[in-house]
Amino acid sequence: xxxxxxxxxxxxxxxxxxxxxxxxxxxxxxxxxxxxxxxxxxxxxxxxxxxxxxxxxxxxxxxxxxxxxxxxxxxxxxxxxxxxxxxxxxxxxxxxxxxxxxxxxxxxxxxxxxxxxxxxxxxxxxxxxxxxxxxxx
Amino acid sequence: xxxxxxxxxxxxxxxxxxxxxxxxxxxxxxxxxxxxxxxxxxxxxxxxxxxxxxxxxxxxxxxxxxxxxxxxxxxxxxxxxxxxxxxxxxxxxxxxxxxxxxxxxxxxxxxxxxxxxxxxxxxxxxxxxxxxxxxxxxxxxxxxxxxxxxxxxxxxxxxxxxxxxxxxxxxxxxxxxxxxxxxxxxxxxxxxxxxxxxxxxxxxxxxxxxxxxxxxxxxxxxxxxxxxxxxxxxxxxxxxxxxxxxxxxxxxxxxxxxxxxxxxxxxxxxxxxxxxxxxxxxxxxxxxxxxxxxxxxxxxxxxxxxxxxxxxxxxxxxxxxxxxxxxxxxxxxxxxxxxxxxxxxxxxxxxxxxxxxxxxxxxxxxxxxxxxxxxxxxxxxxxxxxxxxxxxxxxxxxxxxxxxxxxxxxxxxxxxxxxxxxxxxxxxxxxxxxxxxxxxxxxxxxxxxxxxxxxxxxxxxxxxxxxxxxxxxxxxxxxxxxxxxxxxxxxxxxxxxxxxxxxxxxxxxxxxxxxxxxxxxxxxxxxxxxxxxxxxxxxxxxxxxxxxxxxxxxxxxxxxxxxxxxxxxxxxxxxxxxxxxxxxxxxxxxxxxxxxxxxxxxxxxxxxxxxxxxxxxxxxxxxxxxxxxxxxxxxxxx
Amino acid sequence: xxxxxxxxxxxxxxxxxxxxxxxxxxxxxxxxxxxxxxxxxxxxxxxxxxxxxxxxxxxxxxxxxxxxxxxxxxxxxxxxxxxxxxxxxxxxxxxxxxxxxxxxxxxxxxxxxxxxxxxxxxxxxxxxxxxxxxxxxxxxxxxxxxxxxxxxxx
Numbered sequence: 015x016x017x018x019x020x021x022x023x024x025x026x027x028x029x030x031x032x033x034x035x036x037x038x039x040x041x042x043x044x045x046x047x048x049x050x051x052x053x054x055x056x057x058x059x060x061x062x063x064x065x066x067x068x069x070x071x072x073x074x075x076x077x078x079x080x081x082x083x084x085x086x087x088x089x090x091x092x093x094x095x096x097x098x099x100x101x102x103x104x105x106x107x108x109x110x111x112x113x114x115x116x117x118x119x120x121x122x123x124x125x126x127x128x129x130x131x132x133x134x135x136x137x138x139x140x141x142x143x144x145x146x147x148x149x150x151x
Numbered sequence: 152x153x154x155x156x157x158x159x160x161x162x163x164x165x166x167x168x169x170x171x172x173x174x175x176x177x178x179x180x181x182x183x184x185x186x187x188x189x190x191x192x193x194x195x196x197x198x199x200x201x202x203x204x205x206x207x208x209x210x211x212x213x214x215x216x217x218x219x220x221x222x223x224x225x226x227x228x229x230x231x232x233x234x235x236x237x238x239x240x241x242x243x244x245x246x247x248x249x250x251x252x253x254x255x256x257x258x259x260x261x262x263x264x265x266x267x268x269x270x271x272x273x274x275x276x277x278x279x280x281x282x283x284x285x286x287x288x289x290x291x292x293x294x295x296x297x298x299x300x301x302x303x304x305x306x307x308x309x310x311x312x313x314x315x316x317x318x319x320x321x322x323x324x325x326x327x328x329x330x331x332x333x334x335x336x337x338x339x340x341x342x343x344x345x346x347x348x349x350x351x352x353x354x355x356x357x358x359x360x361x362x363x364x365x366x367x368x369x370x371x372x373x374x375x376x377x378x379x380x381x382x383x384x385x386x387x388x389x390x391x392x393x394x395x396x397x398x399x400x401x402x403x404x405x406x407x408x409x410x411x412x413x414x415x416x417x418x419x420x421x422x423x424x425x426x427x428x429x430x431x432x433x434x435x436x437x438x439x440x441x442x443x444x445x446x447x448x449x450x451x452x453x454x455x456x457x458x459x460x461x462x463x464x465x466x467x468x469x470x471x472x473x474x475x476x477x478x479x480x481x482x483x484x485x486x487x488x489x490x491x492x493x494x495x496x497x498x499x500x501x502x503x504x505x506x507x508x509x510x511x512x513x514x515x516x517x518x519x520x521x522x523x524x525x526x527x528x529x530x531x532x533x534x535x536x537x538x539x540x541x542x543x544x545x546x547x548x549x550x551x552x553x554x555x556x557x558x559x560x561x562x563x564x565x566x567x568x569x570x571x572x573x574x575x576x577x578x579x580x581x582x583x584x585x586x587x588x589x590x591x592x593x594x595x596x597x598x599x600x601x602x603x604x605x606x607x608x609x610x611x612x613x614x615x616x617x618x619x620x621x622x623x624x625x626x627x628x629x630x631x632x633x634x635x636x637x638x639x640x641x642x643x644x645x646x647x648x649x650x651x652x653x654x655x656x657x658x659x660x661x662x663x664x665x666x667x668x669x670x671x672x673x674x675x676x677x678x679x680x681x682x683x684x685x686x687x688x689x690x691x692x693x694x695x696x697x698x699x700x701x702x703x704x705x706x707x708x709x710x711x712x713x714x715x716x717x718x719x720x721x722x723x724x725x726x727x728x729x730x731x732x733x734x735x736x737x738x739x740x741x742x743x744x745x746x747x748x749x750x751x752x753x754x755x756x757x758x759x760x761x762x763x764x765x766x767x768x769x770x771x772x773x774x775x776x777x778x779x780x781x782x783x784x785x786x787x788x789x
Numbered sequence: 790x791x792x793x794x795x796x797x798x799x800x801x802x803x804x805x806x807x808x809x810x811x812x813x814x815x816x817x818x819x820x821x822x823x824x825x826x827x828x829x830x831x832x833x834x835x836x837x838x839x840x841x842x843x844x845x846x847x848x849x850x851x852x853x854x855x856x857x858x859x860x861x862x863x864x865x866x867x868x869x870x871x872x873x874x875x876x877x878x879x880x881x882x883x884x885x886x887x888x889x890x891x892x893x894x895x896x897x898x899x900x901x902x903x904x905x906x907x908x909x910x911x912x913x914x915x916x917x918x919x920x921x922x923x924x925x926x927x928x929x930x931x932x933x934x935x936x937x938x939x940x941x942x943x
Contacts (some may be wrong), residue, residue, distance in 0.1 A: 036815070
C-alpha cells in the first residue's frame with residue numbers, strides 16, 4: 015500500500031511510536047520505539063536497538079501493528095505492517111543511524127544507542143484515525 | 152430529471168475536486184518557483200562573492216525570507232580538524248559565533264561526520280528519552296552543550312560539501328515542532344552545495360590574500376633587513392675610510408679598539424703579522440690589560456708564535472682560513488707561546504680572525520675579553536668582513552711604516568755623508584749649489600808608520616784600529632763644530648767654517664787638533680803599556696777660501712777644493728809626528744789664544760817656502776788645565 | 790500480582806497501550822487513558838474509548854491473551870503486564886470523570902513536551918463513551934528502554 019504523504023509529519027520522530035507484535039503462540043507484546051522511518055512509498059523502517067521480545071516475536075510472526083501520531087493534529091495513524099527484511103547498511107540504515115547518533119551523542123550515550131539493524135516493513139494497510147478526535151470548536 | 156440533477160451534482164463535485172487539484176498543483180508550483188528563485192538569488196549573490204561574511208549574511212537572510220529559517224548557524228571546518236566552528240549566526244542577535252561542535256556530536260556533528268543532510272524533530276523530548284535511559288543504566292548524566300536555541304525542537308542541518316570534502320554545516324533550528332517538514336530535501340542539497348562552493352571560493356581567495364600579505368610582509372621585512380644591513384655596511388665603510396686616512400698604526404689600532412668596543416662589546420684586540428719566514432707570527436700591536444709588568448711587555452714584544460707544523464690556535468686559524476671563536480678558552484691544543492699570551496693578557500673569550508691578502512696569510516686579528524663574551528654568528532660574520540678590510544689597511548700601513556723606516560735609514564745615511572744643511576738642500580731640491588766659502592780652515596792628519604804596522608795586523612784588526620781612531624776623530628770634529636769631510640786611507644780630513652760660514656773656525660779647528668793629539672798620546676801610552684805597536688799622528692792646518700759642493704750622483708760626498716786644501720795637505724806632510732803644524736794665516740787668527748812656536752820658513756812640496764808654526768797649547772791664561780788643552784771661560788769671552 | 794510500584798506507575802504521568810492479537814495472529818494495540826488496580830490483587834481495569842474499542846474487543850473474543858504497556862512519559866519508566874482477558878463492561882461515570890481529570894492533567898504535560906497545538910488537539914480525543922476491560926495479570930515485565938530490557942519481574 016502506498017504511504018500517503020500526509021503521514022510524513024507523524025514520522026518525524028517527535029512523538030514516540032508504539033509497535034505491537036505477537037508470538038507464534040498468539041501472545042501480544044507492546045513496545046515503544048524511538049522513530050518510524052519512511053523507507054519508500056511502500057515501506058516503513060523501524061530501528062532495532064533494545065527490544066528483545068519484539069525481535070523474537072518478529073522472527074516468529076512477521077506481522078506487526080504500528081501507530082504514529084501527527085505532532086500537530088494529534089491524529090493517529092493505524093498501520094498494519096509485515097516484516098520484509100533487515101538492513102544493516104545503506105542509505106536508510108545510515109539515516110536511522112544519524113538520528114540515533116545525534117541524540118545519543120548529546121548525552122554521551124553513543125555506545126548504548128548503537129543501531130543494530132533497521133527493520134524494513136511492508137505496509138499492509140494504513141488508515142488515518144481522525145474519528146477518534148472530536149471536531150474542533 | 153433526477154439523473155440530470157445527479158449528473159450535474161456529480162459534475163459539480165468533479166469540478167470542485169478538479170479545482171482543488173489545480174489549486175493544490177498551483178500552490179505546489181508556487182512553492183517550487185519560490186524554491187528555485189531562492190537558488191537563483193543564492194547563485195547570483197553569493198557564488199560570485201568572495202567576501203565570506205557577505206556570503207553568510209545573504210544566504211541566511213534569503214533562506215529566512217523564503218523558507219522561514221529564522222534561526223540558523225553556519226559552521227566551518229578546517230581540514231584536518233575534528234571541530235566545526237560557528238562563523239556566522241542569524242537570529243541569535245550575534246551570539247554563538249566562535250562556539251565549537253565536535254564532529255559526530257549532536258545533529259550538526261553527525262551531519263558533519265556523515266556528510267548527509269538531516270532533519271530532527273522533538274529533540275527536547277528525545278533527549279529526555281536518552282537521559283532516562285542513561286539514568287536507569289546508572290550512567291552519569293552527561294549533556295553536551297550545543298550552540299543554538301535553548302528550547303529547540305526541530306533541527307535541520309545541511310552539509311556544505313565541495314569536491315567531496317566537508318567544509319562546513321548550515322544548521323537551522325526552530326522552537327516549533329514541525330518547522331522543516333515540508334521543505335524539499337533536494338532543494339536543500341542544492342542550497343548546501345551552492346553555499347559550500349561560495350564559501351570554498353571565498354576561503355581560497357582569502358588564503359591567497361593572506362599569503363600575499365604575508366609575502367608582502369616578508370618582503371617588507373626583508374627589505375628592512377637589507378636596509379639595515381646596508382646602513383651597517385655604510386657605517387663600516389665610513390669607519391674603514393677614516394682609518395685609511397690614517398697611516399699611523401697605533402692611531403689605527405686605537406680607532407679599531409673603540410669601534411669594536413662600541414659595536415661588539417669587545418674589550419681588547421691585538422694584531423699579529425706573519426713573519427717573512429712564514430713560520431711564525433709576531434705582534435705589531437697588543438692592547439695590554441691595565442696591569443701588565445714591564446717584563447711581560449718586553450716578552451710580548453719579542454714574542455713569536457709558531458703557526459706551521461704545530462698544534463696551536465693561531466696555526467689552526469691560519470690553516471683553516473676561517474675565524475675561530477672560543478667562548479670559553481680551553482688551555483689545550485695551544486702552543487706554549489699562546490698559553491703565555493692567554494694567561495698574561497687574562498683572556499676568557501677569544502675570537503681569532505686570520506687575515507689574508509691575495510690568498511696569502513698576512514696576519515691574525517685577535518679580539519678578547521677578560522670575562523666571557525657572547526658573540527652571535529652575525530657578529531662574527533661582521534667582524535670577519537671588518538677584518539678583511541682591515542687587512543688591507545694594516546698591510547698598507549705596514550708598508551708605509553717600512554717605507555718610513557727605510558726613508559729614515561737613508562736619511563740617516565745621507566746625513567752621515569753630507570752635512571745637515573747640504574743633505575736638506577739635496578733632499579729638497581735634489582741638487583746642491585757649489586758654495587764659495589771666503590774663509591775656512593782645513594785640517595789633515597796622517598798616521599806615521601802606518602804601512603809597517605798594517606803589515607803586521609790582520610785586515611780585521613787593521614780596520615778595527617783605524618775605525619777606532621777615526622770614530623774618535625769624528626766625535627772630536629763634531630763637538631768642535633767642524634765638518635768631517637773624508638778619510639783617504641789612513642789620512643783624515645775635516646774643515647771648519649762650512650757649509651755655514653762662521654768666524655770661529657780657526658779656533659775650533661785648533662782646539663780639535665789639540666784633542667786629536669791628546670787622544671793619540673793616550674792611545675800610545677796604553678799601547679806602550681800593553682807592548683802593542685802604536686802610531687803617531689801628524690796634523691796640518693791651513694786657513695783660506697775654498698769651494699765646497701757635492702759631486703757625483705750615485706755616491707754622494709761633500710768635498711772642498713781650492714788651493715787652501717793643497718796647502719793644508721802640505722802643512723801636514725811638512726809636519727812632525729806628534730806636532731800640530733799650522734800656517735801663517737791660521738796663526739794670525741789664533742795666536743791671541745794659543746801658544747805657538749814659530750818655525751820660520753819651511754819648504755813645502757810644490758809650494759816653495761812657507762811660514763809655519765807649531766801649535767803648542769792654549770795660552771795659560773785661557774786654559775782650564777795645566778796642559779793647555781781645555782779652554783776656560785775667558786777663552787770664550789775673548 | 791499488582792505491586793505498589795505498578796500502582797504508582799499507573800498513577801504517574803503514564804500512557805497506556807493495550808495489545809491484542811486476533812485469531813489470525815495479527816497483533817493490534819489500543820490506547821487507554823485510564824488504568825487502575827489494587828495492590829496485591831491481580832485484576833486490572835483498563836478503560837478504552839468506545840470509538841477505539843471495536844478491534845480490540847473483537848481480538849479478545851478470538852484470543853484472550855492481552856498485554857498492557859504502562860510507561861511514564863517523563864522518565865520512560867515502563868512495565869508490561871501480560872495476562873488473560875476476563876471481561877468488559879462500560880466505564881462508570883465516576884471512572885469517566887477520572888479519565889477526564891487525567892486528560893486535563895496530561896494536556897499540560899504534553900503541551901510542555903510537544904507544544905500547545907498538539908496538546909490542545911490531543912485533548913479532543915473522544916474518551917466517552919468508554920469501555921472497561923478487566924484482565925488478570927499473570928506476568929510483569931521490565932520495559933524501561935535499555936539494554937536487557939524485557940526481563941521478567943514477576
